[in-house]
Amino acid sequence: MKIAVLSPVAWRTPPVHYGPWEQMASNIAEGLVAKGWDVTLFATGNSQxxxxxxxxxxxxxxxxxxxxxxxxxxxxxxxxMEQADQFAIIHNHFDFLPLTYSGLIRTPMVTTIHGFSSPRIIPVYKKYNDTGHYVSISNSDRSPQLRYAATVYNGIDPSGFGYVETPEDYLLFFGRIHPDKGARDAIDIARQTGHRLLMAGIVQDEAYFREKVEPLIDGEQVRFVGHAGPEQRNRLLGNAKALLHPIHFEEPFGLSVAEAMMCGTPVIAFNRGSMPELIGHEKTGFLAKNTAEAAAFVGQLHAIRREQCREWAISRFSMQKMVDDYVKVYEKVLLQTTILPRNNL
Structure with missing residues (x-):
């Protein structure tokens, strides 16, 4: 069966540094190829x-x-879209814009909604409620105005994340430097507990970084290493005592949370968005209300079994499970579709 996977064109697929949507499009495409599917990836020319x-x-x-x-x-x-009839199904990772073509083609389209950039985009999704096949990446990130085919958690390749039984003595912040991600809160948690903090990520809000974060980076207790590629990312995540994820928004998923647990690293996160779905409280990490509670949980990290974090992540957030779950979605959609596209086999 021929399937088209539509990735964004902001970054390479898979990304070199940042690009969570591109990463998921890549994981799905490669997972399907490994299962013997005929996959065409629509992405940038330097994609792999x-x-x-x-x-x-x-x-x-x-x-x-x-x-x-x-x-x-x-x-x-x-x-x-101009060659849509060559495929049995299209898997859209490009937000709402491709939906505007869906009434002009016969190929069914599965759209993974990687979060809502604004409530103002929901009318486009609503327009195609009857013909679209929407997948949420967490149960918390669902709009009551939309109908969903399934929830499928993002999946990562376990082989790309080495398990570390004995970590080093540092906490880690790994994410965009932006108020939503709570970079300053991570610094406050580290300072309250006397721990070293390593920070990695792209600077998305320059003013926030300059005013709230940079003045507290001393190169000793708080160190900023910039954006990290796959090898450095895995080393940082695996060797951390814990990942700090003090978010200030209803995060749809949180890829670094799953990646950290895949390495065996527990996560201390603010209890918002999808965090209760990703983290087993007191099993693979802790869900905190604020920085003070998060700092108190740092003192309880010894109670978390790192091997349980790894097992939890593999059972829920592996690439293989994600691909299997999407295949079920494709099968369901194709059964519901009465007119299949031509030349799709």
Whole structure:
């Protein structure tokens, strides 16, 4: 069966540093190829896949700022839609824009909703409630105005995350430097507990970094290492005593949380969004109300068995489980579709 996986064109698929949507599109595409599916990945030209690759640009607009984002998006989406009848199903990871083509093609489209950038985009999803097949990445990230085919948690490749039984004595913040992610709160937690804190991630809010974070980076107790590639990421996550995830928004998933647990590293997070679905409280980490409670939980990390974190992550957030769950969605959608596209086998 031929399937098209539509990835964004902001970053390479899979990303070198940042790009969670691109990473999930890659994991699904590669997982399906491993199962023998005929997969075409629509992504940037510098993307990597064991399947077929279709592209309209060599690199993403975040990697080459001379390009116009909207122009690339239009060219990229239309490039797939103009050959939609070659596929049995389209898996859309490009938010709501591809839905506007769905009434013009016969190929059913599964859309993974990787969170809502704003409530203002929901009317587009509502318009296609009857014909779209929406998948949420957590139960907490569902709009009551939409109908869903399933919830499928993001999945990562366990082989890419080495298990570390004995960590080093530091806490880790791994994520965008932005008020939503609570970078300053992580520093406060570390200072309250007297722990070293390593911080890794792209600076998304320059003013926040300059005013709230940078003045507290002393290179000793608090150290900022910038964005981290896969090898450095895995080393940072695996050797950490705990990942601090003091978010200030209703996070749809939280990929670094699953990645940390895959390494055996427990997570201390603010109890918002999908965190209760990702973290087993007092089993794989702790759910805190505020920085003071999070700091108190640091003193209880000795009670967490790191091997249980790894087992938990593999059972719930492995790439293999995610792909199997999506195959069930595809089968359900195809059974519901009375008119299949031509030339799809």
């Amino acid at each position: 896949t064991a399947g077929k690759l279709e592209s309209i640009c060599e690199s993403g607009y975040e990697e080459d700022r001379s390009q116009d984002a909207k122009v690339l998006e239009c060219l990229h989406i239309s490039h797939l």
